[in-house]
Structures are given as C-alpha cells and as structure tokens.
Amino acid sequence: MPLKILIIGAGIGGLTAAIALREQGHEITMTEYTSTAHRVQLHSHLKSKALTPSPPNLPITLLTSHKVTTLDPVTSTVYFSNGISHTGDLIIGADGVHSLTRSFTQAPSSSIKPFPSGKSAYRFLLTRASVLSNPKTAKHMQKEGELIMWFGTDRRVVVYPTSSNSLLNFVCIHPDALSESEKNWEGWGKGGSKENLLKIYESWDEDMLEMLKMARSPTSSDINTTGTLKVWRLLDMHPLPNFTRENLVLLGDAAHPYLPHQGQGAGSAIEDAAALAVVFPGDVKEEEIQERLKLYENIRIGRAHRIQEFSRILGRDPGEGNDVVVDIRKP
Known part of the structure; x- marks a missing residue:
C-alpha cells in the first residue's frame, strides 16, 4: 500500500520531494501558506511538473492558504490555522529557514535556532x-x-x-x-x-x-x-543533532540552512528529496517508516553539516580566519 505523505512547504525541496515520492507510488498532499518564491523559474517548473498528472501514480494535492499551527509526529497529524487537520503516515517538514516543524524534531530544551x-x-x-x-x-x-x-x-x-x-x-x-x-x-x-x-x-x-x-x-x-x-x-544556524523524530522528517533549509556563499541551498534540498525517495520505495511498509527515516538521516546529516561549515568559511572576509584549513576531500 502507498504511504500517505504530508509535505509542509511547497518550495524547491518540498516540490522535488513530492515529485520523487509520487513516482514511487505514494499519495502526496502538500500545504503552503505563502505566495513568495525564490529562484522563481525553477520553482515554477517544479510546481508545473508536480501538478501535472503522472499516471498510473496518484495526483499530488496542493493546499494553499494552509498555515500550520501545530503537529503531532506520533499520529502524523498536522493542524492548520483555518481549523482543519490532516493525518497521514509520514510528515515532511520543508518549511524553510523559519521552520515551525523543526521544533517538533528537537528536545524541548533545544536552543538551536537561526541567528x-x-x-x-x-x-x-x-x-x-x-x-x-x-x-x-x-x-x-x-x-x-x-x-x-x-x-x-x-x-x-x-x-x-x-x-x-x-x-x-x-x-x-x-x-x-x-x-x-x-x-x-x-x-x-x-x-x-x-x-x-x-x-x-x-x-x-x-x-x-x-x-x-x-x-x-x-x-x-x-x-x-x-x-x-x-x-x-x-541567517546562520548551528548544526542540528537529528533531522527526524517519530514520523516527522526535515529537509532543505528546515534541516540545514546554509549561508549563500557556495550556492548549495537549493541543490542540497533536491538531494534531500532524492534521498527520501530512495529510502521510501513504493513497497515500503508503514511499520518501517521510522527505521527508514533514520537511514535517511544517516545518509544526509554528515554531508549537510559539512556544507554548512564550508559555506560559513567561504563567507569570511579577506584576512578573517586564515589559519583554518579544511580538507574537502573527506566523504
């Protein structure tokens, strides 16, 4: 049976994840509350592809004007400011640098926020x-x-x-x-x-x-x-210790916002989306979700943290921190 996947955020990462997971046969519902888009042409192409039917796969549902107020990563339920809620098998937080979903993956005492x-x-x-x-x-x-x-x-x-x-x-x-x-x-x-x-x-x-x-x-x-x-x-942010909790997973800027000095934000979000599609093939079972999410985290977290650090280093002013040497050959 296909999974019912809720994707919060219809930016580049969210749209790519929707397309890739649809091709695996899953049932996708996307929610978005803003009309602002960055990298407008790429976003437009991805949105068009996501909303174009791709038989025999199920069509992607895009719900606009849906602002998330809270969610439950255990029951995979998302609640919106318009009073409605949606429940699925898996929630993907693709809601950007000011992510609300991020807080539900971290300990209540966590102080990791963009600065x-x-x-x-x-x-x-x-x-x-x-x-x-x-x-x-x-x-x-x-x-x-x-x-x-x-x-x-x-x-x-x-x-x-x-x-x-x-x-x-x-x-x-x-x-x-x-x-x-x-x-x-x-x-x-x-x-x-x-x-x-x-x-x-x-x-x-x-x-x-x-x-x-x-x-x-x-x-x-x-x-x-x-x-x-x-x-x-x-904005910068210290690395998160984890990208997942229960049936919730983060991708893109929600998981690892980068400074722009390497131009890796959109590309890395697309990589996240592709990795999720690999670990969630069409025949995955509901009871395997959390195990598969940990596999995704193990695949992506190290690379994401290194790109965060490289972007930070590349953004230094001339003469600032020249004593730092980084070996970019490490996997």
Missing part, C-alpha cells in the same frame, strides 16, 4: 543583453557561464548567469548595519533601496557601479516583482 550572521545581501536580476549594450559594463560579460566576484574588506558583489545565460543574478553582501534601515529584511519579498545600495558601494569600481545603477527597485504598482531589487538578512 543573524552579521551580513545582509541585496539581490536583483539584469538581462545579459542590457549589460552587453553598455560600453562601460560589456567587458565584464564577454564569457558565457562565468561567475565574477568583487571583494572588499567587509563586503562583496557576486554576479553569475542564470536562465541559459540570458539573465545575470547580482548578490551584494555587506555588513548588517549598513542596511538596518530596511525593515522586515529576513524575507525574500522585501524591496530594497537602490539609493542605499549605491551608497554602500560608492567607492568601488566605476564600471561595476554602472551595473548596480541598472537595478530596478520595486514599486507599489508592480504586479510581478521578480528580478527587482530586494534585501534580506543572511
């Missing part, structure tokens, strides 16, 4: 064509697929291509204090101030500043703010 890393980041997208059309900036974009980084003593700008080299993603990392006037900065949807962005990097390379000037701040009339200038605080 400010000391840095924030502005993000925006430009078309590669627009950068190439400007004589001052074209020289930086002559090679397709190239990642470019500018470093200062306590700030940096990272530019890399996306969407088959048609778009450029800008990530401008700087000390928290320089953008603390930006309120509600811990979410993806907060519009950023271009005036403040340019002030932070005012003494930098003139050609690079030309690209920053091309950023577009969102306006109140925007229906779609994809690619416009946004700011968010970079």
